[in-house]
Amino acid sequence: MEAGVRQNESKSYRCLCYFTNNIYLRQYGVHVSYANESQFWNDYGQVLLQRGCDTQAKRLEVNKEIQAEVKRRRNFGRESVQRRETIHKLYKPLYPDIFTLQDKWLDPAFVELASYSRREDATVEGLLSKVTTETGERVYSFPVFTLEFCQRFIELIEDFENSPCPKGRPNTMNQYGVLLDELGFDEDFLKPLREHYLQPISRLLFPDWGGENLDSHKAFIVQYKLSEDTDLSYHYDNAEVTLNVCLGADFSSGNLYFGKMRNSGTDSSSQLTECEHSPGCGILHRGQHRHGAQPIRSGERYNLIVWMRCAQLRNERCPMCDMTPDLVEVEGPGDGFSDPQGNYEEQRTVQVCQLT
Ligand SMILES: [Fe+2]
Ligand SMILES: [Zn+2]
Numbered sequence: 001m002e003a004g005v006r007q008n009e010s011k012s013y014r015c016l017c018y019f020t021n022n023i024y025l026r027q028y029g030v031h032v033s034y035a036n037e038s039q040f041w042n043d044y045g046q047v048l049l050q051r052g053c054d055t056q057a058k059r060l061e062v063n064k065e066i067q068a069e070v071k072r073r074r075n076f077g078r079e080s081v082q083r084r085e086t087i088h089k090l091y092k093p094l095y096p097d098i099f100t101l102q103d104k105w106l107d108p109a110f111v112e113l114a115s116y117s118r119r120e121d122a123t124v125e126g127l128l129s130k131v132t133t134e135t136g137e138r139v140y141s142f143p144v145f146t147l148e149f150c151q152r153f154i155e156l157i158e159d160f161e162n163s164p165c166p167k168g169r170p171n172t173m174n175q176y177g178v179l180l181d182e183l184g185f186d187e188d189f190l191k192p193l194r195e196h197y198l199q200p201i202s203r204l205l206f207p208d209w210g211g212e213n214l215d216s217h218k219a220f221i222v223q224y225k226l227s228e229d230t231d232l233s234y235h236y237d238n239a240e241v242t243l244n245v246c247l248g249a250d251f252s253s254g255n256l257y258f259g260k261m262r263n264s265g266t267d268s269s270s271q272l273t274e275c276e277h278s279p280g281c282g283i284l285h286r287g288q289h290r291h292g293a294q295p296i297r298s299g300e301r302y303n304l305i306v307w308m309r310c311a312q313l314r315n316e317r318c319p320m321c322d323m324t325p326d327l328v329e330v331e332g333p334g335d336g337f338s339d340p341q342g343n344y345e346e347q348r349t350v351q352v353c354q355l356t
Pocket of ligand 1: 235236237291
């Protein structure tokens with residue numbers, strides 16, 4: 001028997017709202033909740049009409065789109081586990097060495113930032129003197145990866161995209177991109193990146209957002225191209241703290257912009273602040289800080305997104321529905337909630353044998 005896909009033995013949970021809330025209707029640029037058809041048209045009929053959904057055929061199209069998305073979410077866990085296994089069997093990575101995090105892939109300034117943050121005598125002021133504070137409130141940027149790493153990462157993603165392997169998509173807002181746990185980046189790359197680098201930094205910058213205890217993540221690559229997704233509508237993330245790293249490649253425009261925190265009223269476009277985002281550079285922000293990406297004008301752009309979660313916080317209040325989460329156990333990756341019985345700390349990783 002051959003060693004196969006490493007699977008996390010701990011149970012995964014999602015809040016029930018995952019199956020009904022925050023469904024993005026791309027054509028109309030709105031997020032909606034869907035419990036049933038009559039609730040849906042009562043709540044959103046007017047706004048959809050204003051945005052051009054003015055015929056029975058268009059309304060039927062919307063119904064179909066929502067039903068397909070709900071179905072995708074219901075099947076996501078099982079399909080994700082299957083995809084991960086198939087990818088592990090079939091995909092021969094172009095650069096196997098980038099699946100393990102090594103200091104040589106990291107910008108020396110980032111290594112220094114994290115090692116400073118791990119010191120017992122580290123202070124917020126000390127850390128802030130080493131990062132760029134963007135104009136958006138509590139939005140920070142700093143170099144993360146070397147350009148050589150970014151280039152290899154993009155080449156690997158493109159190679160994977162061109163392979164016959166099955167691909168899951170990051171979320172309803174990004175139709176193009178790659179889920180990194182399915183590709184095998186979680187255990188030896190993203191987990192150490194979170195634990196040894198991002199958490200110490202977040203502990204100082206976001207203590208009020210679980211920065212000390214970011215115990216899981218969801219990571220994906222988003223891709224913007226003129227012929228595909230060119231921008232990303234204004235939204236918040238299913239995360240306590242988000243890292244967004246620009247990987248390249250050749251593009252113009254496409255900056256990130258930030259507005260107000262979620263639940264703090266609507267913002268006018270004059271209140272939005274933009275951040276320059278150059279290859280290798282990461283932007284760290286609160287997941288509930290609303291943001292979007294300007295359309296790219298030419299070329300293509302890849303970003304690595306890491307949504308970091310703190311089970312302790314989200315078990316109290318789900319960041320997507322603002323309620324005490326109604327947890328259900330799911331197959332495959334969950335949304336960072338812990339076992340309601342509190343066994344989360346015992347999570348461990350085991351080798352599962354591959355059936356050959
Ligand atoms: Fe986001
Ligand atoms: Zn919820």
